[in-house]
Amino acid sequence: MTTSQSDAPWLTQEAYDRLSKELEHISGPGRQEIIERIEAARDEGDLKENGGYHAAREEQSKNEGRIAELKHLLETARVGEAAENDGAVHPGTVVTAVVAGDEMTFLFGNREIAADDESLEVYSERSPLGEAINGAKQGDKVSYTAPNGKDIKVEIKDVQPYSG
Numbered sequence: 001m002t003t004s005q006s007d008a009p010w011l012t013q014e015a016y017d018r019l020s021k022e023l024e025h026i027s028g029p030g031r032q033e034i035i036e037r038i039e040a041a042r043d044e045g046d047l048k049e050n051g052g053y054h055a056a057r058e059e060q061s062k063n064e065g066r067i068a069e070l071k072h073l074l075e076t077a078r079v080g081e082a083a084e085n086d087g088a089v090h091p092g093t094v095v096t097a098v099v100a101g102d103e104m105t106f107l108f109g110n111r112e113i114a115a116d117d118e119s120l121e122v123y124s125e126r127s128p129l130g131e132a133i134n135g136a137k138q139g140d141k142v143s144y145t146a147p148n149g150k151d152i153k154v155e156i157k158d159v160q161p162y163s164g
Contacts, residue, residue, distance in 0.1 A: 009110045010091035010125070011077045012162075019112055023070040026063055034060045073112065085161050087138045091125050095133065096158040107162055108133070114162065129154065 011019070034056060041053035080092075089095055091109035098104075106121040107114050108130065114120050123130050132144035133154060141155045 008076050008078045009073060009112075011073075011079050011110060012092060012113055013079055015110075015113045016074065016077060016079045019070055019074060023067065023074065026070075027067050031060075031063060031067075034063055073110075077110075087159055089133045089136050089156060089159050092162050094120070094160050094162050095123075095156065097133065098155045098157060099129065100152050100154075103157065109162075128152075 037056040038053065038060065041050055041056055044050055044052070047053050089108055092113060093108050094105060095108050096103065096105045104121070106123050107117075108123055109125060111122045114122060125131070125134050128144045128146060129152075132142045133156060136142055136154075136156050138156050138159050141153065143151050143153045146152050
């Protein structure tokens with residue numbers, strides 16, 4: 001599967017650099033540490049009842065999954081500067097909107113942009129909401145069809161570049 005430029009996830013240069021460092025660590029020293037824990041636990045004997053061995057194997061599986069995820073993201077991502085402060089919704093902006101009558105504030109783009117800020121919800125530009133608001137400006141009213149078939153109305157109240 002190829003990713004077109006418009007479908008590619010968007011990352012700030014800062015997020016790209018942070019993820020590259022994470023990949024370097026978890027595919028190098030991090031991977032080796034897990035291998036050493038597995039070997040040490042294996043040396044303890046019976047693997048069926050060896051909790052340390054099973055925990056290390058599970059950690060290895062998660063680590064390998066994260067490596068694959070990061071490799072794919074870094075290979076396909078569009079890297080750019082923080083979104084302009086032009087009042088329009090773009091990846092990398094924090095949007096305040098009234099969605100189905102409820103006001104909410106969220107980061108528009110990729111979860112990895114704000115990895116250190118878990119308090120901020122994130123909506124992908126590929127989500128139904130994301131597709132509806134991408135390019136909308138403050139004051140615009142749009143709607144989208146939710147997965148359950150309902151028409152959801154959205155009013156963009158405020159758009160600011162993400163600065164985290």
